[in-house]
Amino acid sequence: MKKSVLVVEDHSSQRKMMVDALQRAGYIIYQAADVQQAISLLNQHKPDVVVADMHLPSGDGTEVIREARKVAGAPIAIVAVSIDLAILNQNTISVNQADAYLSKPFHPRELLKLVEELVGVSL
Template identity: 75%
Template sequence: MKKSVLVVEDQSSQRKLMVDALQRAGYATFQAGDIQQATQIMHQHKLDVVVADMHLPSGDGSDVIREVRKLPASTTAVVAVSIDLAILNQNITSLFPADAYLSKPFHPRELLKIVEELVGVSL
C-alpha cells in the first residue's frame, strides 16, 4: 500500500514542486492551500505524513500540527517548513512540535529524504 502525504502550502508553485516530487517517488499525495482544506483532508484520509508550511494566510502552521495531533490514534508525522528559521526554532519548543523541520529554499531530494525517514521506507 502506498504511503500518503498531505502537502499544506499556500504558494501554488511551491506546493506543485513538492507534490510532483512526492508523486514521482511513489507516494499518494493530497494537497491543501490553507488550514481549512488541510483539516478536511486529515479527517477524510489516513495520512502517513503532513508537510506543513508555517506561514499560511489562514493561520499559523502550528495550527496544522495541532490538528494532526488531535486525530484519534494518529501516527501521522509532521514536517514543518519555513523560510524563517526563527519560526522553526520556536516551533521546536512549542506544545505541538513537528517531527522534522525543513528550511526554505530546499531541493525536493531533501524533502524526500525526510519523508522516507519518517515513514521508514525507501521507495
C-alpha cells in the same frame, strides 16, 4: 501499501514542486492551500505524513499540526516548513510538536529524504 502525504502550502509553485517530487517517489498525495482545507483532508484521509508551511494566509501551520496530533489511529509524522529561520529556530520541533523541519528554499531531495525517514520506508 503506499504511504500518503498531505502537503499544506499556499504558494502554488512551492506546492507543485513538493507534490511532483513526492508523486514521482510513489507517495499518494493530498494537497491543501489553507488551514481549513488541510484539516478537512486530515480527517478524511489520515495521511502518514503532513508537510505544513508555518505561514498560511488563513492561519498558521501550528493549527494544522495540532489537528494532526488529534487524529485517531496511527500517529501522523509532521514536517514543519518555513522561510523564516527564527520560526524554525524557536524550538519548532518541541513547541509545535513537529517531527522534523525544512527551511525554504530546499531541494526536493531534502524533502524526500525526510519523508522516507519518517515513514520508515524507501519507495
